Amino acid sequence: MCGIVGYIGKGQAAPFLLDGLNKLEYRGYDSAGIAVYDGNNIRVEKTVGRLAALQEKVAGNMPQGSLGIGHTRWATHGRPSDRNAHPHTDCSGDFVIVHNGIIENYLSLKETLIEKGHIFKSETDTEVVVHLLEEVYNGDFESSVREVLRQIEGSYALVFMSKKHPDRLICTKQDNPLVIGLGNGENFIASDIPAIIARTRKTYIVADGELAIVKGDSITVKDRAGNVIDKEIFEVTWNAEAAEKGGYEHFMLKEIHEQPKAVRDTISPRLSKDGSSIVMDELKWDASFLNNIHKVTIVACGTAYNAGLVGKYYIEKLVRIPVEIDIASEFRYRDPIVDDHTLMLVLSQSGETSDTLAALKEAKRLGAKTLAITNVVGSSIAREAAQVLYTWAGPEIAVASTKAYTTQLILLFMLSLYMAGIKGAQSKERIAELIAALEKVPGEISETLEDVEPIKTFAKQYGFNEDVFYIGRSLDYHVSIEGALKLKEISYIHAEAYAAGELKHGTLALIVKGVPVIALATQTDVYEKTLSNIKEVKARDAVVIGIAAKGDTELEKYVDHVIKVPATDTLLIPVLTVVPLQLLAYYAAITRGADVDKPRNLAKSVTVE
């Protein structure tokens, strides 16, 4: 959370900084600021509110200069306010910094610095870093920054700027993302690639502990010991348009509609030429490796966790290995039973979620074999895991995750088939049948997306209800959980998902006349039982929207409305049923006038514990 940018070169810094922050606003949007050096002084402009407020503030009087840094904030220490907004300056005004992360020992550092006479202007943890730099400054910018890094504890991506050293920016990171864009006579720093992609595709992905001295015409990256590293250039393959709205009103809607392509891109490179088997060249696994795996542990947060619930089902059903699943923030604190016979599967769109990363590190420490499924190449989780499978969903900007979920389901499904093939847990015929069904999924998502009008109508009709329930059994239940999360986070409607058979153990008490219940009924083996549960809520006068596979003529007899998705194998249908749930959440949020892409209190990438 929080987005940071930096510019040094021959052009004007401010336009890049503001544009870069605009692309990073998904990371936090409660205040924003920039600092630009004009050749004599550093001008800092910052304000509470969205980036638009900052843009308005500087319009007509843009800070001039070719060296600058910027920040868009998601508040952790200190409420959103002008003075807590970054960049932060020292007492002299010689140094200025932007920070993403948390300085854990800031209180003790702050006390010491106050005793030494430093005057603090904000309530943030970040401000200690810049005063500490002022305190330890010895005339050498880099060695002074290194001294600061020795004294601070916590997570950070930091950019340091000084008017004493206007030929450079220094940046570094620990547990928070940072990329450097290589330009021509100018260089860029950012939390994420969308901020720089309009200027360059050549990047360095900065690793933990690395420190970069970024000048207009050179970049020197050093390790913790100060040795220069021969850094590999990571060439971004997607283009700037991929990080734009492309004519859609919101990123979320665009990303929902991108799902056929995202899913196809995730499937295609992993199918054998004749389409008869799954190829995972990324993994060097054989039967002996898999036979040594006694259980799989899946760890993730939020939507990725919800995808993991489906993944557990896939692996157990198809590979017949027991699977545990944990919310990442719980995993470390329950003394998990993990050893070298455990395959630890971490799921993360961003690859930067702090709890997921910490769980991964803990599992590694306990000896587990680790595999990450992530969407961001070179992310911290991708680098930390022993093996990685990428979802090729393209950049996901909207805070509410959509295409990351469906591509994660696809990859979990393919991984399960791959493992089942190696272990001989499924017949060749069954695997071929499932691959044939898999290949049809992108087209089936497109078909599902054609039927939007009824969903818009339901959203208008029920968008002002304060409670909505989602029910289903088996995989339908897992998809319900994701549907409820989508509705909660962007429309602020209270939504709960229940295993349909569990309702009568308490929650049925909440079902009264007119309460909307979204009932998924696609799992054939529990279909009749789900119907019984639907009848139970109908008998209490709930308004039921059923979700069924095309060809189902039964469900409509018992519910108020039905949404149908193409019929496919029951294992794959979650990739389709989630689509109307995403759309329902989207249009409910629109009905209520909520800010879909920037829901209150949230940010895209949660890099704090």
Ligand code: F6R
């Ligand atoms: C919900 C959502 C979040 C994320 C969660 C994990 O729509 O986006 O719940 O799924 O914060 O993020 P990643 O997948 O980046 O680890």
